[in-house]
Amino acid sequence: MATEQVKGPASYFPSIEKKYGQPIEHWMKLLKQAGPLKHMALVSKLKTEHEMGHGHANALVAYFLAKQ
Secondary structure (H helix, E strand, O other): OOOOOOOHHHHHHHHHHHHHOOOHHHHHHHHHHOOOOOHHHHHHHHHHHHOOOHHHHHHHHHHHHHOO
């Protein structure tokens, strides 16, 4: 039985957790606390305040906004 491969923004999650040392729930909480910002404003916030790479920040924001 084959396991289903994770696709989309969530496919970045293992790498994000390993590189930044925080669970995905931590980042989702930070994004929620940021308030009603647009996609790129949230990406910029993660990049500037947490020194996150663009791809990782974009994946987190895309996932977060899709769940809203």
